[in-house]
Amino acid sequence: xxxxxxxxxxxxxxxxxxxxxxxxxxxxxxxxxxxxxxxxxxxxxxxxxxxxxxxxxxxxxxxxxxxxxxxxxxxxxxxxxxxxxxxxxxxxxxxxxxxxxxxxxxxxxxxxxxx
Numbered sequence: 001x002x003x004x005x006x007x008x009x010x011x012x013x014x015x016x017x018x019x020x021x022x023x024x025x026x027x028x029x030x031x032x033x034x035x036x037x038x039x040x041x042x043x044x045x046x047x048x049x050x051x052x053x054x055x056x057x058x059x060x061x062x063x064x065x066x067x068x069x070x071x072x073x074x075x076x077x078x079x080x081x082x083x084x085x086x087x088x089x090x091x092x093x094x095x096x097x098x099x100x101x102x103x104x105x106x107x108x109x110x111x112x113x114x115x
Contacts, residue, residue: 014040015048015059018070018085022062038063039109040072043096046081056081060088071109073102 020026021038030036048054063070063085070091072082079093086093094105 011047011049012042012044013047013049014042014044014082015046015054015056016050018059019048019050019054019062022059022066022068036066036068037091037110038068038070039106040070040074040082041096042072042078043075045078056084060085063089073097073105 017026018038018040021028046056059070068089070082070085070089071094072086072091073094073096074082075096082093085091092109094109095101
């Protein structure tokens, strides 16, 4: 985490990535007994470059259907872009901050399942 930066350029199709992760479009495989999580790190608003455009509601619906939990590290100004997904899946939004804070948040996030 210490080497991550929120400074740069480019566009992040965050809705598309989460949607594809829930529908199998990314080619991810999960053990049958695993708990599925998607963790998003972004410094941009929720957006889609697919046609038709993927929306926050579509992502939430597919993640619930896939029994996935959504966590995101985002700038607080974009809470409204991801809050419905986190709420629907039992996940949570975290502040995209410094490495130490995010590492602590990650530890808290997976404490019950992984340690």
